[in-house]
Every structure is written in structure tokens, then in C-alpha cells.
Amino acid sequence: MKIAITVPAAAAPRSGNHHTAERWARFLRGLRHRVRIVKSWRSGNDELLIALHARKSSESVRRFSDRRPDAPIVLALTGTDLYRDIREAPEARQSLGLASRLIVLQEQGLRELSPFLRQKTRVVYQSSDAKLRHLPDESRFRVAVIGHLREEKDPFRAVMAIRRLGGSARVEVLQIGAALNREMKSRCNAWAKLERRYRWLGSVAHDRALRLLASSHVLVVSSVMEGGANVICEAGRIGVPVLASRVPGNIGMLGREYPGYFPLRDDRALARLIERCRTDASFYSRLKRAVIRRRRQFAPDAERAALKRALQGLHRDGRNARR
Numbered sequence: 001m002k003i004a005i006t007v008p009a010a011a012a013p014r015s016g017n018h019h020t021a022e023r024w025a026r027f028l029r030g031l032r033h034r035v036r037i038v039k040s041w042r043s044g045n046d047e048l049l050i051a052l053h054a055r056k057s058s059e060s061v062r063r064f065s066d067r068r069p070d071a072p073i074v075l076a077l078t079g080t081d082l083y084r085d086i087r088e089a090p091e092a093r094q095s096l097g098l099a100s101r102l103i104v105l106q107e108q109g110l111r112e113l114s115p116f117l118r119q120k121t122r123v124v125y126q127s128s129d130a131k132l133r134h135l136p137d138e139s140r141f142r143v144a145v146i147g148h149l150r151e152e153k154d155p156f157r158a159v160m161a162i163r164r165l166g167g168s169a170r171v172e173v174l175q176i177g178a179a180l181n182r183e184m185k186s187r188c189n190a191w192a193k194l195e196r197r198y199r200w201l202g203s204v205a206h207d208r209a210l211r212l213l214a215s216s217h218v219l220v221v222s223s224v225m226e227g228g229a230n231v232i233c234e235a236g237r238i239g240v241p242v243l244a245s246r247v248p249g250n251i252g253m254l255g256r257e258y259p260g261y262f263p264l265r266d267d268r269a270l271a272r273l274i275e276r277c278r279t280d281a282s283f284y285s286r287l288k289r290a291v292i293r294r295r296r297q298f299a300p301d302a303e304r305a306a307l308k309r310a311l312q313g314l315h316r317d318g319r320n321a322r323r
Contacts, residue, residue, distance in 0.1 A: 003028055003035045004046040004064075008056035016147075016230050017052045017078065019206075020126060024050065027304045043067065048314060050074045051095070054081040058091035065098045072100035072314040076124075079227035079249050080152065082112045103310055105228025106252030122310035125253075126230045127237075127303035132214040134239040134288075141171040141278045144216035144240070146209055146231045147223075148177040149184045154245070157222035159191050159198045160267035161274055171197060171278065173220075174212060178203035214238050218277055218287075224264065226250055233298035241287035243273050254294060260287050 007021040025035040041049055041060035049064045051057035054075055061073055075095055077086075082104065085092040096102065102121040104110060110118050136142060143162065149155040158173045165171060175198065179185035188200040204212075213219060219235045219242045226249025233253075235242050244250040246261040254260070262269040277284045296302065 001033050001047045002045060003033050003048045003050060004041050004044060005035060005037045005050045005052070006041050006057045006060045007037060007039060007052050009039050019230060020076070021052060023127070023300075023303070024307060027300075027307055030304070031308065047071050048074065048311070050076065051099075052076045053078050054095040055085040055089045055092040058095045061095045061098050073098055074101045074103060074311065074314065075099035076103040076105070077109060077227060079223070079225040082109050082227060083225040083248070086112070100314055101310060106249060108248040108252030109227065111248065122306070124306040124310055125297055125303060126228055126233050127298050127300045128230065128234040129300050130210050130214075130234050130237045132210055132238050134214055136217045137215045139170075141169075141274075142216040142218075143171065143173045143274060144176065144213050144219045145173060145222070146176045146213060146219065147221075147229070148203070149175075149179045149188065152224050154222040154224050154265060155184070156187065156191060157245075157265065157267050157270060158220040158274075159195055161220075161270040162197055163195060164268060164271035165275060169275075169278070171274065173198045174216065175200040176202075176204055176209050176212060210234060210238070213240055216240060217284075218243050218274065220270065221245065221250060222265075222270070223247060223249065226253075228253055236291050236294045236298045239288060239292050239295075241277065241284065241291050243270060243277070254291070258290050259283075260290070 005021045005025055007017050021037050025037055028035045041064050048071060051061050054077055064073060081092060086096060096117060102117060103124050104121060105126055107123050110121060113121060143158050145158045147153050162171050162173055179188055191198050192200055213234060219240050221229050221232060221242060221244045223245055226247060228249055232242055241260060243260045244254060245264045247264060262273055
């Protein structure tokens with residue numbers, strides 16, 4: 001089957017959506033499909049469209065629906081889709097209606113959809129093929145924050161937290177990711193001047209980011225909204241404990257009983273968690289075991305199988321699947 005995957009242009013050169021699209025293209029090519037990745041679908045004889053992002057891909061979805069009315073559309077919903085755009089943006093809601101099938105990246109995403117939409121929705125957890133061992137730097141307690149810097153990520157919550165630990169605590173925050181606007185860059189530089197235990201590396205190669213993650217004691221994911229953070233998959237595969245904001249996208253990735261959550265935008269609570277990880281070996285081991293239990297769920301074979309199931313039957317149903 002000829003498949004087009006649309007990935008809207010992003011402010012950062014290597015967005016999470018791009019990683020997802022490339023991974024899915026590789027899986028689908030392994031299943032003998034012909035796959036191309038485009039920023040916007042304009043024309044072609046593709047038999048299936050996979051669109052990432054309901055609002056940003058809305059023009060591609062509408063155009064494909066008009067020009068290829070018998071071909072199915074699969075729409076993968078991001079965090080901003082689920083937790084903002086499908087309520088506020090008419091074009092995002094139109095994409096939901098035109099899609100033959102919806103994909104969410106973690107199980108809590110289903111709760112944001114109406115019963116009717118859930119019927120055509122499948123859960124596909126993202127994966128990582130990271131094979132690194134978790135070997136944290138013993139010279140200090142390293143807190144990793146990985147992801148391009150934008151408001152939805154609440155990116156400075158970790159450095160705010162270590163400011164509460166006192167200057168003598170041997171801890172550092174390692175921030176990895178591009179600043180997506182001038183204000184974010186200024187804030188990074190300001191924090192670096194204010195807090196000597198904060199380091200911002202900017203955008204780095206993916207392999208280097210994984211090595212730095214593997215040398216960290218914990219990963220902090222402080223997002224305000226998340227569709228399903230791939231960096232959590234990477235931490236799970238390596239075995240790095242995660243401290244995550246208690247938002248549906250993180251709960252859907254780590255499970256309701258995971259012990260490493262903190263309330264949204266609460267750096268005081270995050271500071272307590274970091275200090276407990278640093279000083280309580282029993283709690284740290286409990287966190288590590290909890291994240292490792294998710295390892296199988298984040299395996300490439302699991303994602304490949306889930307994606308294959310999500311696409312089953314679509315080429316036969318075509319237009320009828322959208323109704």
C-alpha cells in the first residue's frame with residue numbers, strides 16, 4: 001500500500017513528531033508498504049494518509065479527504081490536540097470527523113474523546129530501541145530535563161526545585177533541548193547565571209542525549225500537557241527513574257500507581273521528590289523498579305504490533321470508516 005505520513009513543520013529542527021513519523025515509516029516499510037513523509041499533503045495516488053496533529057495537519061486531512069475520498073485517513077493525536085485544540089479549534093474537530101481511525105499515544109488519551117470517537121481509536125505506545133545501561137554519574141546527583149523548550153513543557157520547574165535544596169546539595173540540572181524563541185533562550189541564560197548547578201546544552205544529537213540520560217539519576221518531565229512523551233519510553237528502556245507532573249499524558253505512560261508524580265507546577269513538591277531520591281535508597285530503588293516494569297510496553301516490537309493492528313482493515317473500509 002502507498003502511504004503518506006504528514007508531519008507539520010516545527011520550530012525545532014528535530015521534533016518529537018518527526019521521530020514518531022520516521023519510526024512509523026520504518027515499521028511500515030518493514031511490512032512492505034511504500035511510505036513517504038511530507039510536511040503537507042498536496043497531491044498523489046497515496047492509498048492511506050497518516051496525519052500527525054489534528055490542528056496543524058488539518059489542511060492536509062481536508063485536502064486528502066476531498067481528492068482521495070475512497071482512501072482512509074489515520075489521525076495521530078498529540079498532547080496539544082487532546083488537551084486543548086479539539087476543544088478550541090474548529091479545524092482540529094473537523095480532522096476528527098474526517099479521520100477513519102484515531103491513534104492516541106497512551107491509554108488516558110481515550111478519556112478525552114467522546115464514546116463515538118473512542119470506537120475508532122486505538123492506543124499505540126511509542127517505543128525506544130535504546131540499549132544503554134543506566135550508569136549515573138557518581139560525582140553529583142544529576143537531574144535530566146530533555147525536550148525542546150516551550151511553555152507546554154514547563155521547562156524550568158526542575159531548576160526551580162533544586163533552588164529549594166540549598167547551595168550545599170551536590171545536585172545538578174542538565175537541560176537538553178532547543179529554545180524555540182528568544183524569550184526562552186534569555187530565560188535559559190538567566191537561570192545559568194543565577195544557579196551554578198544548572199547547565200543548558202541546547203539541542204544535541206539524539207545519541208548524545210541518550211548517553212546523558214543514561215548517566216543521570218532521574219529524568220524530570222514537568223509538562224503541562226503531554227500526548228505521550230517519547231523521552232519517558234527512552235528512560236523506561238534504559239531504566240532511569242522518572243519524576244513526572246501528575247497530568248493525564250504522564251499517568252497514561254507510567255500508570256496510576258507510579259510513585260514518582262508531583263502536582264503540576266509545584267516545584268516545592270518536586271524538590272521533596274528529588275531530595276528523597278537523593279537520600280532514600282529504598283525509595284529510589286522502588287522508583288527504578290516501577291519504571292523498568294514499563295520496559296516491555298515501550299519496546300519497538302510492541303509499538304510495531306500496535307501500529308499494525310491500528311491499520312488493519314482500513315484499506316478495505318475506505319470512506320465508510322469515516323462515517
